[in-house]
Amino acid sequence: MEKKIKRTMGIWEVRYMFESSIIIFLIIGALATTTVYYVNDSNEQETSVDVISHTPHNVNNKDVYDSLDGCDLFRGKWVHDNDSYPLYMEHQCPYIPGEFSCEEYGRTDLKYQQWRWQPHACNLPRFDAKRVLEKLRGKRVMFVGDSVNRNQWLSMVCMLQSVIPLGLKKMHKVANASLFTFKAFEYDVSIDFYWAPLLVESNADHPSKHKRSDRVINIQSIEKHAKNWLNADILVFNSYLWWGTPTLKILHGSFADSKRYNIISNHDGYKMVLEKWSNWFTTHIDHKRTQSYFMSMTATHQRGVDWGMQGTENCLNETEPVMKEDFWESGSDLKMMRILESSLDNLKSRGVNVQLVNITQLTQYRKDGHPSIHRLFYSTLKAKQLSNPKGYADCTHWCLPGVPDTWNELLLAYIIQRLN
Template sequence: MSDQLACGKFGRKDLSYQFWRWQPHQCDLPRFNATALLERLRNKRLVFVGDSLNRGQWVSMVCLIDTSIPDPSLKSMHYNGSLITFKAIKYNASIEFYWAPLLVESNSDDSVNHRLPDRIVRVQAIEKHARHWSDADVLVFNSYLWWRRSKMEVLWGSFESSDGIHKEVAMPRVYEMALRTWSDWLEVHINRAKTQLFFVSMSPTHQSAEEWGGAEDGNCYSETEPVMKEGYSGGDTGSEIMPLVKSVLDGLNRRGLNVQLLNITQLSEYRKEGHPSVYRKQWEPLTENQISNPSSYADCIHWCLPGVPDVWNELLYAYLVRE
């Protein structure tokens, strides 16, 4: 469990956020059955590719599966740079996470030292990452959080050479360029008869309490109940980002490559109480000003575990086990 997500470990006492479940209109989600999923994943690789939100979903999935394998000798965890692999040995099943927050190559590719304010992307380069998940049986992608800026520097060339071309490109154009590279790679390299593909929609943040009728300077800090207004959507939902994703996925589907959009946005919109807030490890010492104003350092982006990402995995499970 990452200390970024272990809210109970870091002092959170209200635990109701762990018990909410999602009931879609006009269908029933099957109850998550770890053994049934492991049978479906026997001799296969399930790989999550993306940023820390996707890593949180991977942690959730590993925890959901781990409980069904009580014998420590029948499971393992292996770290290899940007790739983390949980192995259910009895089933020869791998549940993996690969760090690629922008999908394409960037100067944020180090899995540990990557908090860079000046991000540079090579929007036409993806093979550095893709070779690690090219033979996966199930691929679950996400990429949104790291694109939340007005523009980004693009490099045509390599990071090792000084003769590359650098240019600042506005959002969402640079995001679209990266998605096109990603989709072109999928179209050429994915085995349509073998691999299931998913793209997780944007995970909303709750950084402005005004959006749900809270304090003008508030955020998710001290929130203990979901938003109860049906159809609620925050400021992120109108982003130009996700329509671009849908356009790219529709294009792939027309060309015979099915990528299922795992739509977690609306259900997560309601969950303003599901974030770590101040109940997580702080990577840097807090200042006196922060200590006196906890909302100033509340994490309203990631999600406590157990919690909201478990519901995302229930949706994924429904797709994976259906006939």
């Protein structure tokens, strides 16, 4: 190297060669460091676009809550992210019931807990339980609907409760009502769930004893349930699964004194009930005070042929999402979705804004997120059932932690924005 330097730099004197070598070494090191920096910076920018990183995302991005204009939160893809997720551990949340405690009931593949929803055109902010509780301080959030809405309510409780000290939180069922409430005393926050799977009075109104092969509703009776919703600051509705039978009965009169009824289609019944709900909702809720949301239908992965399986397979033993964009499972009733959208559009034309939280497409992909056989069953399974696990696999509800946590991240994006 010394000879090469003498040939090309002959004008240098020997006494300066040692110092010059040091300078060259420092210059080369600086250039190398700069190159590495720009390569890494380029990779980080590419990662944020292609969404392949497992690092926590948008930790400091609070502005996403400030404006959702032009951003479709519901079009995107699931990205494996085992650094950021799960948002809580199953064993750390004492409120998860046996229906959703998949790990406790034998599920060992835990990848279902580690998926992040990535919208195509924007990002969701990193969930921050303390920030959410501060924003909700003094408020009452109420989920109203069926067991999937209960699934989401418990997810919200688990997401928030971990930062609340023991003695400053409480879960209990309200006596003589279909109401369950979680209190965060430090923040004066109430996160409640009210069981009303068909929104109006029905033969499925008992919060635990409601297994019915038929559906009977008293469409004129919404006040029995709705009077319990009046003092909520945030209302989150759902109603879909219990409309799955082809027909239902509409009573003439009350359950106490009438046995006369009409039989109508589930679609006609859904439309009539949403109209009754809309009329009550328009006149009884203070819409300047109360934020209102309606969760769209969720997928039930009962037919494995939809994603390429053979025979009668379903969600049993599924461990990965469907990665095909716009995948749609055949059990989802698109007509029901259109009826809901039309009802909410009609409400909007009357000056009442109920935000649709459209989780339908993102749940289509998550065939891996259900409890399947990994849950508590409240009746003893018979030998014949046990010999055919896919016959009793639960492909309707969702493991916690898991997919419902994402529903709440989407819901909170709207709630927090409106509270800013």
